[in-house]
Amino acid sequence: MSIFSQVAIVGGTHGNEFSGIYALKQWQQNSETVTRSSFSTELFFANPCAYQANKRYLDCDLNRQFDPKLLADQSLANYEQSRAKVLNQQLGPKGDPRVDLIIDLHNTTSNMGPTLILLTLDTFNTQLAAYVSERMPDAVILVEDHIEPIQQAFLCSVAKQGVIVEIGPQPQSVLRHDVMESMHEMTTHILDFVHLFNIDQVPELPEKITGFRYTETLHLPQDASGERIGMVHQHVQDKDFVPVNPGDPLFILFDGSEQTWQGDYVAYPHFINEAAYYDNNIAMSMAERIEINTK
């Protein structure tokens, strides 16, 4: 019996990230492209109401609602909070899920290229990362394992295993040909790998690959009253996963002065100037570069 017998591909978790939504439409008409003999694949449109409204979400970010405490709290019942509970029932429930693997499809306005986000570095994810990296040299592996997967608030954390396909840059509510092709390509590699893993025929993989591990989140400069007083410096704009040294400029204030990177390590910014994060005044995430050993 396959380790991964039930796969779910989820699109439209954010209603204005169009690539996943349109990819689902195409796969609904050609379901053989996303199935393999060792598993079945279901397609889920996570937030159709937000898509109808042409917004990321109606009430709150659906992809932050899958923390087990939030799922258990029945008093949290706005649109996305309710939708999270429904999806948890359909795909999970978290902790004892029906679905073995969720592939959640996202876009970003940041220049992140095709990025595969992993919630943990177990054997499956490690080999998956190596398999995808080898076949898609421009792909970036981003590890967000600062929280246990079971405690994660991401939708994909509901299944036994979950990954995020995150492709940018693409403005909100736009469909780019190149971004769509990257999403198809990365999803296809993931599905191919799951099948090979299931039938115990994973090919020879590179012994180690380069990845990035999330470290912290930086905010846009604000004054004491909370007014935004600066923006991301052009020194880092569009330079996702390019190293920033302590002292390098990160922000330009409207008065012309600069703010520099104050950390004590070489950081790899990503989600730089992501439009959706302005709500929370977030400027970028930082990561450190890591080696991922596949043996």
Added chain:
Amino acid sequence: MSIFSQVAIVGGTHGNEFSGIYALKQWQQNSETVTRSSFSTELFFANPCAYQANKRYLDCDLNRQFDPKLLADQSLANYEQSRAKVLNQQLGPKGDPRVDLIIDLHNTTSNMGPTLILLTLDTFNTQLAAYVSERMPDAVILVEDHIEPIQQAFLCSVAKQGVIVEIGPQPQSVLRHDVMESMHEMTTHILDFVHLFNIDQVPELPEKITGFRYTETLHLPQDASGERIGMVHQHVQDKDFVPVNPGDPLFILFDGSEQTWQGDYVAYPHFINEAAYYDNNIAMSMAERIEINTK
């Protein structure tokens, strides 16, 4: 007496185009940067409610409400329709306006660089275009004179003279350092030119410059039921103002087939894949290349 004695700089006509909104904030604190001795400058935040809602508009596109028939129709009273009547009163009224020149600040998600949009090619606009082009070599001059300025629906058509500063690419609801700098630079050149024009000291200008004249609008491919069945081809994505020959690919359908440019002229697409135009299923505008004579 100056020909242009009253100038208005307008930002936030679209609530999610942040550069103009933040430029206004900066100029409110340093008003000397936008005034010159031969004219006074007022700053207008056209659609603050849309900005609060983090949307282009609440009810309808404010920058399409200044057609004289719409302004005269008191039954049109949704938020932007009402706001247009207020702005027409404050800046116009159209036909006999108080304000001599409106500079309306916009962003686009399209890769248009710094673009100066003119509604007519009279002596002032022609010389302005040459002055800006010479000082800002990456600037594009786009002429939208297929409608008489008085019949135009754009906000800037309310004053005696109106121009649009349109800078891209910038995602909606994002502030880019490079785009902000371009907006400052182009606006400064326009203000400098207005002053020189007022005091009859326009410097020697190139005899002719290259510009583009709007010809037509193309829509995204749809099926008979109105469902979108394709997207902008990567052959033209990000290639604003790059020539397209008859027969060149413009769209890729989700079934893998291509649609080509069917016009009988070499076209210069712009506003390619602009996010805000998806509402109306618009894919891009086309233009022809023109020579603008300044003598």
